[in-house]
Amino acid sequence: MTIPKLAPEDLFCGFVLAGLLLALSIADLRRGILPNSLTLLLGVFGLLQSVTVGRPAPLDALIGSLGCAALLLGLAAAFRNVRGSDGLGFGDIKLGAAAGPWLGWEPIPWMLLIASALALVFILTRALWRRHLDRFEKTAFGPFLSAGIFASWASGHLY
Template sequence: MIHIQLATTGLIACLAGLAWIDARSMRLPDILTLPLIVAGVLLNVLVLGTPWASLVGAALGYGSFVAIEIGYRQLRGRDGLGRGDAKLMAAAGAWCGGWLLPLIILIGSVTALAFMLTRAMIRGKTLDSTQAFPFGPWLALGFLAGWIYRAYGPGLYVAF
């Protein structure tokens, strides 16, 4: 259990850093996202004993967001997601497994939408579909919720 607690502490620190950087610069740097992928795979191999769940989750997380990025660009003629978001989702899949990716995306999307709507209402403005905003902080929140569910079980997750 001590390994899980140390991993969780490191994950929180890394996700907080990524969220802060993305909120300020609209970038998720490789120097943090790529080691996070490796750490998730190693944790699953050495501690949790689920290497395939980690590898499949990383591939699904990255692949699905790259597909969304490319599809959006082709449909709208502009970027919607960045590769940093795809790498963060690869890390989420590596840590949590592929089956939790829909929950992670749901939490990230709902919290991002709630924040953007609240901010627009406070400012007395409407949402503009061309305005870019960082998605990484919200994906990081979903990632953390998914990891807590995976590592500590649904009983602790429901307590939040």
């Protein structure tokens, strides 16, 4: 098995993406919020990547950003309507919007599937460990979204 070679601009973009996602994840775990400044920075660097590297194409980046935000906003509204409480914070929606310029629109479903699967495994593992499932316990979703974003970005750049 050979290790794929990354172009220098892909390597730089990967480090920027990983660093910002790590900072966002730490903030969400510690304080329960995704800081607007970091989320905006993530979106700006994603746009710069799209314009300079050309992956994804700028139109795909815009569609990815708007589409992911709309999808997450719709899920949040549906959850609130059914359960009467918030299931996603607005920071998660903004993080999804900032992922669009990095990914484009095509990998968004995979990104959300990865994030949701990781969150589900975490919650089930925590419940098994505690021997109790608290349906109302809040769990930061930002770290799982971040993992899904990075995995989706890397899969498009490494292979």
